[in-house]
Amino acid sequence: MVLPTVLKRKHSLKGKQLLPVIRKLRDIQDAHGIKQLARTSSARRTENMSNEDVLKAVEDLTGENGTELLELAGKDPNDEDFAKLLLHVCILHANEKGQPEGQDLQDPELGHSSATTADREQGPTCTSNSRKATDKDQDSNGGKRRKLQDSTTEVKDKDGTQIQQGESLDLVKIDKRIKELNDKSSSSLSKRKDTLKNSLNFFLQLLRKDCTISNCTPDDLKHFLVWKDDFGKTPVHRINCTFLGTKELGSCECPRRLAAGTVSVMVQNLSEIFYESGRGKFWDERSDTGNPAAAHCIKQYVKLIQEEQAAAHVVPKQAKPIFLGKIKRIASYIDNE
Numbered sequence: 034m035v036l037p038t039v040l041k042r043k044h045s046l047k048g049k050q051l052l053p054v055i056r057k058l059r060d061i062q063d064a065h066g067i068k069q070l071a072r073t074s075s076a077r078r079t080e081n082m083s084n085e086d087v088l089k090a091v092e093d094l095t096g097e098n099g100t101e102l103l104e105l106a107g108k109d110p111n112d113e114d115f116a117k118l119l120l121h122v123c124i125l126h127a128n129e130k131g132q133p134e135g136q137d138l139q140d141p142e143l144g145h146s147s148a149t150t151a152d153r154e155q156g157p158t159c160t161s162n163s164r165k166a167t168d169k170d171q172d173s174n175g176g177k178r179r180k181l182q183d184s185t186t187e188v189k190d191k192d193g194t195q196i197q198q199g200e201s202l203d204l205v206k207i208d209k210r211i212k213e214l215n216d217k218s219s220s221s222l223s224k225r226k227d228t229l230k231n232s233l234n235f236f237l238q239l240l241r242k243d244c245t246i247s248n249c250t251p252d253d254l255k256h257f258l259v260w261k262d263d264f265g266k267t268p269v270h271r272i273n274c275t276f277l278g279t280k281e282l283g284s285c286e287c288p289r290r291l292a293a294g295t296v297s298v299m300v301q302n303l304s305e306i307f308y309e310s311g312r313g314k315f316w317d318e319r320s321d322t323g324n325p326a327a328a329h330c331i332k333q334y335v336k337l338i339q340e341e342q343a344a345a346h347v348v349p350k351q352a353k354p355i356f357l358g359k360i361k362r363i364a365s366y367i368d369n370e
């Protein structure tokens with residue numbers, strides 16, 4: 034009996050190049066050609082795992098969405114056999130390239146490390162603290178390394194970080210903070226996306242009774258963009274208009290449109306909306322399927338708008354810089370309210 038390959042302890046592909054994994058998976062044609070799939074642990078047969086668990090294991094291992102990786106490899110994201118193969122390929126690659134950070138530092142010959150610079154730059158994962166400290170030390174001392182295991186039991190960093198041997202990382206706390214920051218940055222964006230999604234739904238219903246986000250075409254989307262354009266406030270002056278090249282709104286009859294930058298951001302957000310609705314990242318011209326916001330004609334539309342506004346000398350707006358003194362005054366004003 035051949036023993037199955039099992040993911041080596043603490044090996045991970047987070048922050049590593051996943052291109053080799055995608056290539057390897059892409060080249061596999063027969064989903065059942067491999068007799069025994071690699072496992073995340075010896076007791077857990079990959080063959081018996083649910084699709085959900087497989088995709089979760091892939092995400093745990095790579096930090097990337099398994100469905101997306103399948104799509105990038107040109108495989109059907111709903112094909113459960115290929116999802117298992119993806120996990121299999123990820124485990125093999127992790128065993129080969131995903132050794133824990135700083136492992137090389139334990140070599141007695143510190144000068145001859147086997148890890149590449151790229152490996153070290155990934156930042157420490159969950160390895161022992163003495164190793165992490167050594168990495169930090171190396172960062173601040175420009176290449177000099179100290180062996181901490183033998184001589185020192187405690188490290189004090191310049192920024193006040195204290196690391197003691199045997200202490201474990203509070204990953205839950207770190208992850209919570211990362212999530213908090215992510216939530217902050219995405220909340221205003223998701224609100225804007227929600228508004229856009231509502232307005233798209235509304236338009237598609239008007240366009241055709243059976244038209245929805247899950248079945249609309251790039252052509253429908255182009256209609257939506259032109260419709261939206263009418264709500265813009267940026268004057269696009271005609272070549273013979275006296276206001277041409279000025280920022281003035283003027284009293285001319287030239288059309289008011291959405292600024293080209295706004296259109297471009299809107300298309301990006303639409304692409305995310307379609308992606309989140311399960312329409313993938315790309316548009317396939319041959320089968321007329323995929324993400325309509327990624328279609329060639331939409332890119333063409335954005336480009337034409339940009340060219341038209343460049344010709345009309347529309348100056349892209351920039352946010353006015355705000356200085357610290359002003360922020361402090363605003364903050365104290367809000368505090369007093």
Ligand SMILES: [Zn+2]
Pocket residue numbers: 268269270271274275276277283285286287
């Ligand atoms: Zn004008």
